[in-house]
Amino acid sequence: MSEIRKWLDGIGLGEYADAFEANHIDMDLLQHVEDQTLKDIGIASAGHRLILYEDLDEIVLVGFSYGGYAFVPSNGETVWSHIGRDARAKIELGQDWLVTGPVRKYHSPAGAEWMAARRTTHPQGCFTEPVFLSQPLESFPFTRTYIKATQAPENDIGNEAFWRAARHAKGSPAWRYYEIATNHMVANNRPEELARILSAVA
Numbered sequence: 001m002s003e004i005r006k007w008l009d010g011i012g013l014g015e016y017a018d019a020f021e022a023n024h025i026d027m028d029l030l031q032h033v034e035d036q037t038l039k040d041i042g043i044a045s046a047g048h049r050l051i052l053y054e055d056l057d058e059i060v061l062v063g064f065s066y067g068g069y070a071f072v073p074s075n076g077e078t079v080w081s082h083i084g085r086d087a088r089a090k091i092e093l094g095q096d097w098l099v100t101g102p103v104r105k106y107h108s109p110a111g112a113e114w115m116a117a118r119r120t121t122h123p124q125g126c127f128t129e130p131v132f133l134s135q136p137l138e139s140f141p142f143t144r145t146y147i148k149a150t151q152a153p154e155n156d157i158g159n160e161a162f163w164r165a166a167r168h169a170k171g172s173p174a175w176r177y178y179e180i181a182t183n184h185m186v187a188n189n190r191p192e193e194l195a196r197i198l199s200a201v202a
Contacts, residue, residue, distance in 0.1 A: 003027045011057060012142045015134055016043055060202045064187060071158065072146070072165040075133040079126065082161040091124060099124050102157050107182070107189040115188060138174035145176040145201045147194070149186050156184065176201060 004026050005017040019041045020026075025033060038049045051059065063069055071082040091097045098121035106112035137144065146169030152159055169175035178197050182189040 004030070009141060011051065012140055013048055013051065014141075016041075016048070016052075019043065058202065060198055062198065065184065070165060071161045072137065072168070073131045074136070076130050078128055078130050080128055082164075083158050085127075091128075097124050098122065099127070104185050105183055106185055111188045115185075138172065143176065143201065144169070144174060145178065145197075146170075147178045147180060147186065147197060149184050150179045150181050152183050 002017075002021060004020050005014065007027065008014045008017045008020065023041045025037075025041070033053070035049055035053050038052055043049050043052070050056070069079065071079060073079060073082060100121055101119070104115075106115065146166060148162070148166040148169075152162065156162075166177070170177040180186050180190050180193055180197075186194055
C-alpha cells in the first residue's frame with residue numbers, strides 16, 4: 001500500500017486514493033497541491049477539498065440535524081423514509097420545493113428572537129434524496145458520537161426516529177452516547193454543556 005493511500009485512509013478519505021495515485025501525487029508532491037488541483041483530479045466535495053488543502057486533522061464535525069440527518073440514515077435511505085413518508089416523493093412543476101421547519105422553543109427569549117431573525121426555509125430535496133455511503137457508517141475510520149436531546153415533545157416531528165437512532169448509538173460499541181436534558185435546540189439552550197461534551201470527544 002502506498003504512503004499516500006495509507007494517509008488518505010487514515011483521515012477517512014481513502015475513496016480518493018485511486019485518483020491521487022492515477023495522477024502520480026505522492027506525499028512529496030502533496031504540499032504543492034492546490035484546491036484547483038483537487039478539482040482537476042475529480043474531488044467534487046468542497047468539504048473534502050478543504051480538509052485536504054488545509055491539511056486538517058483531528059476534526060470534530062458537528063451535524064446538528066441538518067435536513068433530519070440526526071436520524072442517521074443508512075445507505076440508500078432518505079430522511080422521509082424514517083418518518084413514514086414517501087421516500088422519493090417527486091416535486092411537481094409549480095409545487096413549492098421549500099419546506100418550513102417546525103416552530104422550536106428556546107430557554108431564552110433573547111435566543112428565540114436571535115434565531116427567529118435567521119430562520120429560513122429548507123430545500124425539500126434534503127429530505128427526499130437518498131444517502132449514499134461507500135461502506136456502513138460504523139466502518140469508517142473515525143469516531144462517532146450521538147448526543148440526544150431528551151426533552152423533545154412527544155409530538156415533535158421525527159421524535160420516534162430520533163429515539164430509534166439514539167438507542168442504536170447507545171447500544172453500539174462503534175458510537176459514544178450522551179444525553180442533554182433539553183429540547184431539539186441543544187446548541188441554543190445548553191451551549192456550555194454541549195461544548196464540554198464536544199471538547200471531551202475531540
